Amino acid sequence: MAIFQVPNINIAGISACVPEDEYNNNDYDWVSEKERETLIKVIGVEKKHHAKKGTTTSDLCFVAANNLINELNWDRSEIDLLLFVSQSRDFILPATAGLLQEKLSLPKTCIAFDVSLGCSGYVYGLSVIGSMMATGIIKKGLLLTGDISTLNTSFKDKSAFPLFGDAGTATAIELKSDAKPMMFNLQTDGAGYDAIIIPDGGIRNFVDVDTSFDYKQISEGIVRNKFNIAIDGIKVFNFSLREVKPNVNKLLQEYGLSTDDIDYFVFHQANKLMNETIRKQLKLKPEKVPYSLSEYGNTSSASIPLTIVTELNSVVKNSELALLLSGFGVGLSWGSVILHTKNIVCPPIYIHKD
Amino acid sequence: MEINIFIKKIEEEFEDIQPNTLVPTDVLSEKFTWDSINALIFLAHVNVEYDVEITAEELIKSKTVQDLYDLVESKEL
Numbered sequence: 124m125a126i127f128q129v130p131n132i133n134i135a136g137i138s139a140c141v142p143e144d145e146y147n148n149n150d151y152d153w154v155s156e157k158e159r160e161t162l163i164k165v166i167g168v169e170k171k172h173h174a175k176k177g178t179t180t181s182d183l184c185f186v187a188a189n190n191l192i193n194e195l196n197w198d199r200s201e202i203d204l205l206l207f208v209s210q211s212r213d214f215i216l217p218a219t220a221g222l223l224q225e226k227l228s229l230p231k232t233c234i235a236f237d238v239s240l241g242c243s244g245y246v247y248g249l250s251v252i253g254s255m256m257a258t259g260i261i262k263k264g265l266l267l268t269g270d271i272s273t274l275n276t277s278f279k280d281k282s283a284f285p286l287f288g289d290a291g292t293a294t295a296i297e298l299k300s301d302a303k304p305m306m307f308n309l310q311t312d313g314a315g316y317d318a319i320i321i322p323d324g325g326i327r328n329f330v331d332v333d334t335s336f337d338y339k340q341i342s343e344g345i346v347r348n349k350f351n352i353a354i355d356g357i358k359v360f361n362f363s364l365r366e367v368k369p370n371v372n373k374l375l376q377e378y379g380l381s382t383d384d385i386d387y388f389v390f391h392q393a394n395k396l397m398n399e400t401i402r403k404q405l406k407l408k409p410e411k412v413p414y415s416l417s418e419y420g421n422t423s424s425a426s427i428p429l430t431i432v433t434e435l436n437s438v439v440k441n442s443e444l445a446l447l448l449s450g451f452g453v454g455l456s457w458g459s460v461i462l463h464t465k466n467i468v469c470p471p472i473y474i475h476k477d
Numbered sequence: 478m479e480i481n482i483f484i485k486k487i488e489e490e491f492e493d494i495q496p497n498t499l500v501p502t503d504v505l506s507e508k509f510t511w512d513s514i515n516a517l518i519f520l521a522h523v524n525v526e527y528d529v530e531i532t533a534e535e536l537i538k539s540k541t542v543q544d545l546y547d548l549v550e551s552k553e554l
Contacts, residue, residue, distance in 0.1 A: 165514050282513065343512070357533040360517050364524045400521040 125309040125458075126377050129253035133299035136468035137439070138191040139292040139425065139432040140183045141172040142475050146273075148285045153278060154344060162285055167395025171288025171420030173273045175477040180209045181219045183291025184267040185226050186473050191293045192227070194468050197263060199228050204264035204296075205235040206252045208244040208424050210453070211271045212237055223267060234261075241319070242391045242452025243309075244268050244424030245292075246460050249448075250307045252296055259298060266294040270423035275321060277338070277347035282354050286394060288420030291475075292428040295468070303463040308374035310366070315455035318358040323349035359452065363397050367451050367459075368404045374447075374459050382407060384445055385461070387435060391450040392416045392426040424450075432472055439467040478527070478553070480546045487542075490522045491515070501543035508542075523549050 147170050148163050163169055174183070184207065192199060205227075207220040220235035229235075234255070240247050248266045256264050269291030276283040322328055323335040328349070335349045347353060367390075375381060382388075388411055390398050395416055402412045413434035415426065422429050427448050431439060438444060443465045451457035484499045491509065499508065509515050516536055523529045529552040539545045 161514060165518065356513055356517060357520065360520055361530060361532065364521070365530060396517055396521055400525055403525045 125307065126374065128304040128306050129250065129257050130304040131257050131259065131298055131300055131302055132253045132305065133297050133302040134294060134462065134464055134467055135297045136191050136195050136295040137292065137428050137431055138187040138194070138470050138473065139290060139429045140186040140473040140475050141288070141290045141419065142174040142178055142183065142477050144173045144175060144477065145170050146173045151285055153284070154281050158281070162281065165394070165396050166286055167398075167414065167416040168286060168288070168420045169417045171273070171418075172290065174271045174289040176274060178271070178475065178477045179213045180211045180269045180271050180291050181207070181213050181223055183271075183289065183475050184269050184293060185223060185291075186475050187291050188223070188227055188265055188267055188293035190470060190473055191295055191468070194470050195295055197295065200230050202229050202263045202265060203233050203261040204252060204255060205229060205233055206238060206248055206264070206266050207236070208238045208240055208248040208266065208268040209270055210239055210241045210423070211275070240454065240456055241270060241423045242393065242426070243450040243454060243456040243458050245427040246307070246448055246450045246458040247309060247456070248424070249294070249305060249460055249462075250309060250458070253305055256296060256298055262298045264296045266296060268292050268294075268424040268428065270425060272352060272421075272423055275350070275352050277351040279338070279344075279346035280351060281344040282356055283347075283352050286421045287352075288422050290419060290422040290425035290429050292425045292432070294428055306374060306378050306461040307458060308370050308377070309458035310370060310456070312362070312366075312455040315358060315362055318355045318362060318455060319453040320353050321350060322353065359393075360397055362455055363393065363451055364400060364404070366457055367401050367449060370457060371405060371447065371449055371459050374461060378461065380461065385447045386411070386444045387438075387446050388412050389427050389430050389435070389446060389448045391452060392419070392421050392430060393452060394421065429472075432469060436469050436471065439464055440469050441466065478550070480543070483546050483549065484542060486526060487522070490518065499542055501541065501546065503542045504540060505542065505545065527553055529553055
């Protein structure tokens with residue numbers, strides 16, 4: 124059972140970067156005005172940022188990380204670990220982490236690799252980087268998470284296009300012997316692999332010039348091809364309503380805590396209806412549950428750190444906090460972490476000029 | 478849980494429905510735009526109110542308000 128503590132590691136800083144172009148869902152004319160209004164209200168996304176073709180997740184993560192390293196005044200030669208968590212890497216191969224190691228002028232002694240996860244990516248990523256650093260050999264590490272989802276959604280898919288936004292984030296992790304441990308509860312259910320999927324382009328379904336690119340009508344208002352993100356809304360919804368609350372509660376219970384001990388709950392920004400339902404299930408006050416959905420959309424693996432940067436900026440900089448972060452979705456993969464922060468370096472969000 | 482309370486809560490949840498207009502024999506597709514968004518709102522509602530999980534297939538099989546009520550009731554047991 125993946126409920127465990129990781130000691131000796133501390134978050135030194137968090138930063139985020141979004142592409143410059145904004146898309147306003149009020150302009151989404153694939154659906155009627157009435158449907159548009161309902162859609163915006165239910166998913167909670169008014170605007171989001173769209174990368175231009177040619178901008179990659181690593182470009183966004185680079186800006187976030189490069190600036191963060193400078194803000195922290197870190198010696199780059201001391202950064203020995205770079206973990207890139209994304210499902211929109213630069214190339215099919217090589218891994219993107221190496222490209223970032225080079226671009227960020229990190230030493231060749233740096234461990235760098237990719238982890239392919241989305242919604243649960245930040246929490247999983249913290250557990251991986253934390254576990255690797257906890258033994259004490261690596262003093263400084265970077266967790267870079269993000270996705271460019273908008274280029275993979277079909278404009279004519281009302282269940283996906285209005286939802287996603289693009290972003291890249293960087294979290295600086297340092298070894299700290301008196302740090303309060305991070306406490307994790309991580310889970311998986313591969314039976315739900317097709318709840319959120321891009322069907323073609325991998326080894327299972329090779330690119331087929333005859334069929335992969337054809338747009339098909341899936342249902343009313345949903346037209347997409349096999350390279351587009353396909354979401355089974357009800358399946359994902361039922362999964363989230365079934366699994367997130369017990370995962371969070373189990374974690375709290377395991378370490379003798381209650382929701383009263385947590386200052387803020389930062390959930391993966393799936394959509395407003397789903398997130399609000401989870402909030403109500405857990406009986407959490409709205410003031411404790413920040414959202415970045417309305418301005419940035421569902422930013423996949425970036426959503427948790429992005430929400431901290433945009434919504435909790437001054438509190439993470441100026442106080443000691445107990446946070447519970449919870450990511451859930453594609454995989455199906457989900458996980459929560461309880462961590463304590465103190466005076467994190469947290470610059471305002473960066474804009475990438477595409 | 479009584480059907481009247483069930484109906485009242487549904488009317489509160491869905492802004493398009495005027496209060497005190499739904500009756501058990503009402504056909505859902507005539508009263509709601511019964512699309513995926515409303516389906517999700519309904520799923521969320523029964524989950525939070527009654528701690529009950531409903532699948533898409535079960536929802537599709539429900540034709541009237543009474544059917545929905547019976548479905549939720551059957552899960553509560």
